[in-house]
Amino acid sequence: MQDISKLSAFLENEISTFDFPSQPANLYDPLRYFLTLGGKRMRPILTMLGAELFDVSGKNAVHAAIAIEIFHNFSLIHDDIMDEAPLRRKQPTVHTKWNTNIAILSGDVLLVKAYQEICKQEAKVLPRLLEIFNRTAIEVCEGQQLDMDFETRNNVSIAEYIEMIRLKTSVLLGCALEMGAVVAEAKKEDQELIYTFGENIGVAFQIQDDILDLYADPEKFGKQVGGDVLANKKTLLLLKAYELANPAEIEELNQLKIQSNQSLKIDSTRNLFDKLGIREAARAMMDEHYVIALQALEQINVSESNKKPLKDLADMLLHREI
Amino acid sequence: MQDISKLSAFLENEISTFDFPSQPANLYDPLRYFLTLGGKRMRPILTMLGAELFDVSGKNAVHAAIAIEIFHNFSLIHDDIMDEAPLRRKQPTVHTKWNTNIAILSGDVLLVKAYQEICKQEAKVLPRLLEIFNRTAIEVCEGQQLDMDFETRNNVSIAEYIEMIRLKTSVLLGCALEMGAVVAEAKKEDQELIYTFGENIGVAFQIQDDILDLYADPEKFGKQVGGDVLANKKTLLLLKAYELANPAEIEELNQLKIQSNQSLKIDSTRNLFDKLGIREAARAMMDEHYVIALQALEQINVSESNKKPLKDLADMLLHREI
The missing domain is CATH 1.10.600.10 (Farnesyl Diphosphate Synthase)
Structure with a gap:
């Protein structure tokens, strides 16, 4: 390798x-x-x-x-x-x-x-x-x-x-x-297992993208933190927030959509999300897919040293800050 | 067949x-x-x-x-x-x-x-x-x-x-x-010969398309006769006209481009093209490609009865009026 x-x-x-x-x-x-x-x-x-x-x-x-x-x-x-x-x-x-x-x-x-x-x-x-x-x-x-x-x-x-x-x-x-x-x-089953690994790493990666948009370190992040929030993008975080919010909080989410003060919009959204535990909920979904990916890789009958680069890459992708 | x-x-x-x-x-x-x-x-x-x-x-x-x-x-x-x-x-x-x-x-x-x-x-x-x-x-x-x-x-x-x-x-x-x-x-040479047949029938067909735009029978033609002329489209006919025209005729072609009376534009273009022999020149180019196509088909070593549908189809395509 x-x-x-x-x-x-x-x-x-x-x-x-x-x-x-x-x-x-x-x-x-x-x-x-x-x-x-x-x-x-x-x-x-x-x-x-x-x-x-x-x-x-x-x-x-x-x-x-x-x-x-x-x-x-x-x-x-x-x-x-x-x-x-x-x-x-x-x-x-x-x-x-x-x-x-x-x-x-x-x-x-x-x-x-x-x-x-x-x-x-x-x-x-x-x-x-x-x-x-x-x-x-x-x-x-x-x-x-x-x-x-x-x-x-x-x-x-x-x-x-x-x-x-x-x-x-x-x-x-x-x-x-x-x-x-x-x-x-490779054997057909192994082809399918490595596909499952990639597919689930991909979903986890994309969920992390949604998390980073709002929670990245602005010093390290390549683009504006909160860009999805400003664009009213239906990310996993926003959908999860609507799922967990009570009627008053739903009203708050609706009001935030039309908030024109950009930094207020981002900060208020983050505060509400924090109250609702959105970051943790999204992180849990991300981990779920990460685990499925690793389980698929586990089932492939090749040496640990052969698997290491893929594990390292997955680890790197899912612990990135940018 | x-x-x-x-x-x-x-x-x-x-x-x-x-x-x-x-x-x-x-x-x-x-x-x-x-x-x-x-x-x-x-x-x-x-x-x-x-x-x-x-x-x-x-x-x-x-x-x-x-x-x-x-x-x-x-x-x-x-x-x-x-x-x-x-x-x-x-x-x-x-x-x-x-x-x-x-x-x-x-x-x-x-x-x-x-x-x-x-x-x-x-x-x-x-x-x-x-x-x-x-x-x-x-x-x-x-x-x-x-x-x-x-x-x-x-x-x-x-x-x-x-x-x-x-x-x-x-x-x-x-x-x-x-x-x-x-x-x-089929043998590789025969694959290439039938390709050459199709390619040249295609060029001939397309030249005929250009001819029909101006010379089709309006009763039989599915769309407006002279549509390419009105759109100032660079068809083979127009390019050939510029090639054969003398300076005065080139000036006439340039003036026709900005002629706003539609039927006058079409009729004057047709008259000028007739004077220059554009239809015949285009027809000769079309026939050239038709001949190359038929020659390629000729070289394929299969029975005449096998070739007949392709010859008939080519004949039909190139003698259409619509």
Whole structure:
């Protein structure tokens, strides 16, 4: 098992030399731009770790790994249009720097490029890789649609919210790991167990994202603390608060939605959440998924040393402060 | 070889029973709607004919055929956004009936569905099917980008225009046929020859589209005659006119661009084109591609009776009046 920093360097080099045609420039320039904006490259590293878990070099899964990263970037380019996001990784989004049509079309071509990368893996594992990838790609779109639907709905349940984040972000982590396991020709049960590990780490990660929005250390946090609160975003914290609040507190939550003093809005929300024990409740849900993830990993019959990088990575992701 | 009407009926039934999940409704309702708007289903029929040419039942290639039709619909949904088209097949487009975000996302999911269909074909032909499909899907995006680029360029050459229509529309006809040939396990040379046939029929078809816009019989033509002229669209006819015109005629073409009297604009353009012999020049280019197509078909070593449906179809497409 190679250490993560070496895999990461190898991968970054592969991505930086990824070859797009020069023409049409309006189609490929945005992709060259977007793919080098950086990011943690967490997903493709998971694919490589998924292979290494079963004693196969992560490099053997590099095309599947790049496909996952490319797919992730495709979904970001299109999501940024839908969310009207001006910035991504502190740089202008594609639809802002070019225009919406170019962002649609270059996103489309990127999705096809992801398939082209998968097809560079050995033919014998191709049907299974595509089965997992296709299913996941569809689920990610479903998750994005649910997320958009939730914006205009007032009765989103916590179960629906968890299902939305599972589809929108977590399944791709499971898929990334499972594709690595498939390249390593792991047993079907083990492929499914590593998928479950990734999926639940993903849900836990996303819940933590919601917690950090309000409870992160402003000194360490990369963005504004309370951003979700200001945007009246239906996060797990807010949904949980509505679930636990008494009628007077519900009225307070409703009033906070239209509070225009930003710091008062954030502080009052945090105070009310603290009274209701929201942070602890969310943390408990996060831990639940973390435990399911670790139990799945436990059941895979490989050495502890093979599992260590995945455990370390999960630990790092779930104890981050940014 | 089954006749085309039987294949067409079989295919229509397969498409009409194509199963989308019920939820999220905002993701799948648009696809149910769009896929049943009809259309000639020319592309998937070509896939089935591509298999039958090599003595394999078209039904064996039905998943590849449906993938081609689904891909075509994906590209229409996204193109309609980019072109701000309100109608498709006389019905509201997806972005008009729902909204742009939904049209982007349901288009995305449809592209993945195309891959899911391809993956239902036998594993042994999968790598080759995907190789052709991926390449073509990328080319179609490139063609759409060139088409958008041309709108704001004043120096588009005829060669560039032909390359644009080749990418945007013709390669998909070649791909459709070739995938059928791959399912039938035809020789590589024969796969490429049937691709060349489809590609060149496609270019000829598209040139005829440009001719019909101005020269169709208004009684038989489904849309307004002269629509491209009114939109100042850079069609082959207009590009050819600029190539053949003398300085005074170029000035006349420039003036016609800003002519606000619609019927005068169309009639004057037609008169000038007639004087320059544009219709004949375009027809000659169309015939050139038709001949290349027939020559490619000629070289395939199968019986004349096997070739007949493709010859008939090509003949029908290129002698249509609508």
